[in-house]
Amino acid sequence: MGARLSFAAVFMNWGVAAATAAAGMALAAGQPSFPSPPPSAPSIEFPVPKPGPTGSATPPTIDPIPPSGRPGRPTRPPGVGQPVLPRSVNVQLKVERDGSLTVLEQVVVQARQTMTRTAPLRIGDRVFAVRDASVDGNGTAAVNGETFVMSLGEGASTVKYTVDGAIADLGDHLQFRWQVAGGWDTRLVFLRASLLTPKRGSNFVCLAGPSGTEDRCDSAVTDGGGVLRVVQSDLDTAARVDLAADLPAGLVPANARFERAGGAAGPFALTPLTGAGLGLLTLLLLGGFAALWLARGRDAKALVTEVAPVDLPAKDGDRVTFASPDGVLPGQAGTVVDEKVDARDLSATVVDLAVRNYLWITESGGDWQIVRRNPADDSLTSYERALYDALLPSGAESVTLSALRATPPDLAPVRSALYADAIGRGWLGRHPDSFGRWGVAGAAVVVLGAAATVLLALTGGPALLGVALVIGGVALMLGARLMPVRTERGSVLVQQVRGVLGYLREARPDAVPVADREMVFSRSLPYAVALGETEQWLTRFANLDSSADGTPGMYWYATQDEAAARDHRRFTAQFQAFLAALDEVCAN
Structure with a gap:
């Protein structure tokens, strides 16, 4: 009881020096004393300045850290007149x-009171561990989650623990950091701390x-042995004392750990889950690259491998018939070879329709007329029917080439139909100007991955998985674009x-019976047009006798000049002029 009364007298008469001294002596007698520190720990005794000539204390001069200078706070010399409070x-x-x-903490709790410290183990992105x-x-x-909790009752208690994560590697030096005090639920009257390091520190x-x-703290000085000693009085509830110091590089192993605040690992942190996802992505990318390399190699090989000639005519007893490989039509052949529907593919199709008796081409006065000969039937492909209808709309029986050149028909549907035909037959995997279904799938994966990345980042989930989806989607789009348009x-x-x-x-020509030469020449001519061999093919058959089949001239090409109809060399010249004009129409 006497001790508590003396403690009250101290606060009632704080300004009187004699009462303060008496109260300190009484408290020392009435409160538990500090346990003795272990021999290996630095002394808790602080340097006390020697009295000056007048008997007053002189402030320390060894590496001091200036006091904060906050108004209203006493700034006593460290270690002078500080009783056990x-x-x-x-x-x-x-x-x-x-x-x-x-760490060794010696705490004195007032009688019938408690003191609790809830020390944070995460300061910003830096994470400490206590054991x-x-x-x-x-x-x-x-330890309770990300806090270290000390709950102490009345009397003097000693808390001992070990901290991991206090040493950070800053390249040319190490940095020590730890909050000596923080999270106390009551105001601290007085705090003293000492820091011992294997070698003297700097920049405290x-x-x-x-x-x-x-x-700044009230006082922080180093003694002759390189021990840093800190004094702080009147520390508010929940306030902290944060101590940092530089140490020589390599002095001790660095163990500081940094993590994004808000979780053990940030949304973009590399975790086992995200690592597995990125590993799977890597495997898929390698597999896709291998598939792309093989596909492009296979396609390139198809263009350079030596191939034996394929005879278009076929023997049928004493007669010769015509048969293209796999039933491929001229327009289809030209499209698959160069992966593009160009003017000569459409021109070859017009010539082929004439050769197969759906159209008739007549020459008159330097112009040509395309005449409906037989109606379009089910034997025509969709693109052939589209071209037939574009040249001769419903009700039209004929059209001059000059009129087509003046007002070109819309052939975009014909091109689209020819691409669709080649894709439908499995010769092309996609339209040359599109990404195809794999490209569309890649775009969908990119959108899905972007949405997943945003969602997971906002919710603290493994956002790297979303990033992996985005990368995979982009790779799929690029791969689809780089894949050969042609299929196997x-x-x-x-x-x-x-x-x-x-x-x-x-x-x-002399290998074909005379009576069949016009048929072989005519049926092969559209393929020569589509494959760029028109001039050579016409030259090779320059001496063709078109009347050998019993009728003068070509059965699908007419001229009003009967003499010219018998002169195949004149046909050769006129046909090339016709084809040039037709290419101009089909190029629009």
């Missing part, structure tokens, strides 16, 4: 050779006050068409 704390810090930090906590006295200490910084403030079946057809090209370049 309730709500006071002594802290001993020692940096071990393995980089861990050993091996023990209490000698009245209380408990344990001691901040005291609410989190985020830059106010299309590559096989290209080799067959190249065999047809070999026949057109090597065919000998």
